[in-house]
Amino acid sequence: ETGVTQTPRHLVMGMTNKKSLKCEQHLGHNAMYWYKQSAKKPLELMFVYNFKEQTENNSVPSRFSPECPNSSHLFLHLHTLQPEDSALYLCASSQGRVHEQYFGPGTRLTVT
């Protein structure tokens, strides 16, 4: 499999649930990202990992918890989410911070 993959593609969860989003990149890149894309709003960068180290956390609420066990895998752990957290969550990877990023297909999250 090539490129950036994300699972699941769709997720519906209640506000008391705990779930995780998974991202895997097969491009040999060293940087990985989580973005949130809500309707009618610009793309929001949430977290950045460079060589497995978190280098950026853009004031994301603690109910979102990232994990990067190695350069190829990135997780986003979710717990006690709010309805306003419903969005498309996109994962991306790149070879360094200033180069083009390659995106996965996203996970459509609905919080009920």
Next chain:
Amino acid sequence: AQSVTQLDSHVSVSEGTPVLLRCNYSSSYSPSLFWYVQHPNKGLQLLLKYTSAATLVKGINGFEAEFKKSETSFHLTKPSAHMSDAAEYFCVVSDGGGGADGLTFGKGTHLIIQP
């Protein structure tokens, strides 16, 4: 610091007519510039990139963009629109300065193709 402005939030053209999506940028260094396309409920796909080589850059699906330093612009064009081009388009800048900025995304332009 770097920033990017997409001048139109929506653009509507008829099938078979030219497409122009406008983008202006600011950058403290020699920038790299990108255009991405996003179809509904899909991830972003790289259309083309400029990285200080030729100023006219050709991308996928017949799109191209011209880097104009004097105008700080990187407009996206296509000679003849197709129905499958209907999507959201993002202009992106990277100043390569090595700072924490990385890539900066524009707010997007929604391209509508009229039959």
